[in-house]
Amino acid sequence: MEKGYLSLILHAHLPFVRHPEYREFLEEDWLFEAITETYIPLIDVFDKLIDEGIDFRITMSLTPPLISMLTDELLQSRYIRYIEKRIRLSEKEIERTKHQPEFNRLAQMYYKHFTNARYVYAEKYHRNIIHAFKKFQDMGNLEVITCGATHGYLPLMNNNVNAMRAQINVAVQHYEKHFGRKPRGIWLPECAYEPGADQLLKDAGIRFFITETHGILFASPRPKYGIYAPIYCPTGVAAFGRDMESSRQVWSSKEGYPGDFFYRDFYRDVGFDLDYDYIRPYLHGDGKRTNVGIKYYRITGKTDHKEPYSPERALDKAAEHAGNFMLNREKQIEHLASIMDRKPIVVAPYDAELFGHWWFEGPDWINFLFRKIAFDQKTISLITPMEYLEMYPVNQVSTPSLSSWGYKGYNEYWLNGSNDWIYRHLHKAAERMIELSQKFSDTNGNALKNRALNQAARELLLAQSSDWAFIMKTGTMVEYAVKRTKEHLFRFTRLYDDIRANNIDAAWLSDIEGKDNIFPDIDYHVYQ
Amino acid sequence: MDKDIVKEIFLLTFEIFKALCEIVWKKIKDLFSLIWDRFFGMADESKEQVTYQEWGVTGEDEWPSAPEAPSVKQEEPQQRIETKEVVYALQIPELPDAYGDNRIVLMVRDPEWLFTYWELRQDVIDSARNTLIPLAEGAKTILRVYDVTDIIFNGYNAHKYFDIEMTDGARSWYIHAGEPNRSFCVDIGFLAPDGTFRVLSRSNIVRTPRMGVSGIVDEEWMSIKELYEMVYVPMGHGISESVFERTRADWQEVLKEGVSSSESLGGLTISKK
Numbered sequence: 001m002e003k004g005y006l007s008l009i010l011h012a013h014l015p016f017v018r019h020p021e022y023r024e025f026l027e028e029d030w031l032f033e034a035i036t037e038t039y040i041p042l043i044d045v046f047d048k049l050i051d052e053g054i055d056f057r058i059t060m061s062l063t064p065p066l067i068s069m070l071t072d073e074l075l076q077s078r079y080i081r082y083i084e085k086r087i088r089l090s091e092k093e094i095e096r097t098k099h100q101p102e103f104n105r106l107a108q109m110y111y112k113h114f115t116n117a118r119y120v121y122a123e124k125y126h127r128n129i130i131h132a133f134k135k136f137q138d139m140g141n142l143e144v145i146t147c148g149a150t151h152g153y154l155p156l157m158n159n160n161v162n163a164m165r166a167q168i169n170v171a172v173q174h175y176e177k178h179f180g181r182k183p184r185g186i187w188l189p190e191c192a193y194e195p196g197a198d199q200l201l202k203d204a205g206i207r208f209f210i211t212e213t214h215g216i217l218f219a220s221p222r223p224k225y226g227i228y229a230p231i232y233c234p235t236g237v238a239a240f241g242r243d244m245e246s247s248r249q250v251w252s253s254k255e256g257y258p259g260d261f262f263y264r265d266f267y268r269d270v271g272f273d274l275d276y277d278y279i280r281p282y283l284h285g286d287g288k289r290t291n292v293g294i295k296y297y298r299i300t301g302k303t304d305h306k307e308p309y310s311p312e313r314a315l316d317k318a319a320e321h322a323g324n325f326m327l328n329r330e331k332q333i334e335h336l337a338s339i340m341d342r343k344p345i346v347v348a349p350y351d352a353e354l355f356g357h358w359w360f361e362g363p364d365w366i367n368f369l370f371r372k373i374a375f376d377q378k379t380i381s382l383i384t385p386m387e388y389l390e391m392y393p394v395n396q397v398s399t400p401s402l403s404s405w406g407y408k409g410y411n412e413y414w415l416n417g418s419n420d421w422i423y424r425h426l427h428k429a430a431e432r433m434i435e436l437s438q439k440f441s442d443t444n445g446n447a448l449k450n451r452a453l454n455q456a457a458r459e460l461l462l463a464q465s466s467d468w469a470f471i472m473k474t475g476t477m478v479e480y481a482v483k484r485t486k487e488h489l490f491r492f493t494r495l496y497d498d499i500r501a502n503n504i505d506a507a508w509l510s511d512i513e514g515k516d517n518i519f520p521d522i523d524y525h526v527y528q
Numbered sequence: 529m530d531k532d533i534v535k536e537i538f539l540l541t542f543e544i545f546k547a548l549c550e551i552v553w554k555k556i557k558d559l560f561s562l563i564w565d566r567f568f569g570m571a572d573e574s575k576e577q578v579t580y581q582e583w584g585v586t587g588e589d590e591w592p593s594a595p596e597a598p599s600v601k602q603e604e605p606q607q608r609i610e611t612k613e614v615v616y617a618l619q620i621p622e623l624p625d626a627y628g629d630n631r632i633v634l635m636v637r638d639p640e641w642l643f644t645y646w647e648l649r650q651d652v653i654d655s656a657r658n659t660l661i662p663l664a665e666g667a668k669t670i671l672r673v674y675d676v677t678d679i680i681f682n683g684y685n686a687h688k689y690f691d692i693e694m695t696d697g698a699r700s701w702y703i704h705a706g707e708p709n710r711s712f713c714v715d716i717g718f719l720a721p722d723g724t725f726r727v728l729s730r731s732n733i734v735r736t737p738r739m740g741v742s743g744i745v746d747e748e749w750m751s752i753k754e755l756y757e758m759v760y761v762p763m764g765h766g767i768s769e770s771v772f773e774r775t776r777a778d779w780q781e782v783l784k785e786g787v788s789s790s791e792s793l794g795g796l797t798i799s800k801k
Contacts, residue, residue, distance in 0.1 A: 220742035402737035
């Protein structure tokens with residue numbers, strides 16, 4: 001019998017990036033890279049475990065923008081184009097490196113990766129990998145949770161409860177459409193909890209969410225079990241706290257596993273390394289060098305001299321690190337169990353895209369971890385937060401503290417000199433949206449006005465994505481984030497003016513409906 | 529012999545002709561897709577295919593293959609990321625400077641800092657100035673920050689307040705309230721030399737988050753001290769005091785170091801390093 005539980009949570013999210021007005025678009029590669037390097041490798045791991053009858057539990061948030069992109073026909077066909085281009089590049093690389101065995105075998109490895117990705121994506125799951133996640137959920141191995149409709153940062157829209165509510169309710173409806181039931185849990189955007197937001201979660205039927213460590217640690221009254229058991233908000237919605245120790249082992253750039261010298265180096269990509277004319281056909285139209293996903297070197301050390309990557313050595317490392325992680329959790333849970341009068345839960349959430357994209361061997365690590373937990377020990381079991389709540393339905397009532405998983409733990413990453421200018425516009429737009437939904441509560445069968453109102457809701461939601469403020473702060477791709485914020489606000493404002501003046505430009509409306517086509521079923525009354 | 533040469537010349541001419549044709553064909557296709565883009569802005573499936581073929585199949589054979597090992601470029605990782613930046617040709621629409629409102633909004637940044645932005649209407653400014661005559665000339669624009677924790681604030685009953693003088697043209701401000709777990713409200717207004725204060729706009733009320741373990745204990749759920757000790761101790765921050773006695777500065781250190789996963793939060797957009 002196990003002494004405690006480990007709950008692994010992967011937060012899978014990308015901002016909604018879809019540009020039909022361009023033949024190809026650099027930022028759409030974020031999705032394509034994530035499909036190839038993270039989502040498909042994870043699906044492969046899960047499929048294989050199930051095939052071999054190895055039981056496992058994992059929780060994943062699939063955000064509405066991500067689901068929207070993964071189920072969008074245009075992006076689906078563009079992914080096929082993307083992956084086929086990668087397959088051809090890897091074929092060419094096999095030829096080019098034929099006299100260099102240490103690179104040639106890697107070129108072949110990438111060829112296998114890419115052709116497999118194409119197979120899993122196009123043939124096995126018919127271009128819709130949400131089906132894969134739904135399958136794992138229906139089998140009981142995966143709990144898919146939702147997120148804010150567009151990953152809007154709730155504590156910075158707390159002056160408008162309707163705006164927060166729309167982020168939650170639109171997400172819940174969207175989830176229901178794709179998974180055939182309501183979500184039981186939510187990953188709050190940026191893990192940011194705003195005291196009182198749990199009322200909105202409760203109204204939407206959500207049973208639990210996850211907070212950053214200090215969200216629980218600083219909760220009031222003081223939680224008896226710290227972060228090793230959930231607490232109930234006064235509304236009865238459960239809050240689980242992130243365990244720092246397990247997070248750190250994976251995340252930390254200093255001590256974390258992904259920095260091991262035998263792991264693949266993310267930065268040495270042939271998109272930058274190879275002769276320009278040779279690689280040019282695989283770059284974007286503007287010809288700027290970008291990552292193309294073929295990387296031949298291992299991290300090697302803090303040096304510019306890089307050694308060729310060895311998949312065998314790296315795989316050994318992933319197994320070793322999985323063993324180390326498990327051993328640490330065993331020790332941790334042994335100790336916790338000796339103090340607590342119930343079985344402790346250790347909640348370990350990560351960005352899904354860390355696994356495979358940044359940390360190439362990440363999916364292998366998960367694979368080894370799940371197998372080792374199944375066969376090599378008896379102290380810990382994998383669990384989902386929902387299963388834990390079913391096992392321990394009685395929990396302490398306490399209010400978590402405002403917190404996020406951003407730098408310094410609060411709102412600063414999304415509210416600082418680089419991005420604070422957006423809030424006066426976002427707040428105004430939210431206010432106006434509510435005004436519209438109340439004033440035009442009944443459009444008297446005016447279909448055009450109805451469409452314009454729904455589109456206004458989409459534009460507001462897209463402008464609220466926390467990703468834009470985040471990117472402005474990081475300092476890379478800032479221009480794109482600024483453009484997106486302004487563009488959605490501009491479209492919203494024009495709709496607001498046009499609707500009120502009863503002067504809607506049908507052609508323009510169709511144009512932006514075609515571009516910003518997230519949430520086709522949205523009903524603007526969600527803002528009432 | 530002559531025949532061979534003739535054949536050779538013929539083949540060569542044919543090859544050149546073929547190459548020329550391919551170039552012309554490619555140009556025509558480029559032109560076509562350009563025209564297509566111009567007139568049919570919305571891409572569809574068929575056009576997706578056009579792009580893909582152009583880049584993947586025809587184009588590819590024309591690029592010389594490099595037989596050497598990957599040439600090593602000694603670049604800083606940071607620089608590489610930056611080269612990904614794209615310049616957008618499209619004009620970004622400008623947002624309005626003001627919305628014709630008269631209001632001030634207060635937001636929480638962290639346990640110690642607040643952020644406020646405002647927009648003031650000229651008629652409100654003018655009438656406030658008029659009430660201050662003859663002191664209006666010497667009046668300063670200030671933010672008055674009130675501690676309104678656990679009270680129903682009526683403008684006069686704050687626990688305490690402090691003033692911050694605004695610089696000309698300021699439209700937002702970071703305020704060091706310095707106190708976690710307290711409620712604040714801000715007025716923007718004119719402060720005359722004699723101390724008369726004319727409010728132009730009053731903000732919403734916000735509460736800063738706690739920065740430390742709650743002192744409130746639920747008797748039915750007495751907390752287990754050892755569990756708290758476990759949270760950060762294994763990480764070697766060198767903070768030996770009990771979690772319950774940690775100062776704000778201690779927690780700041782812990783949160784800064786321990787929680788900064790944000791560097792990789794962008795998922796695909798930025799680097800962890």
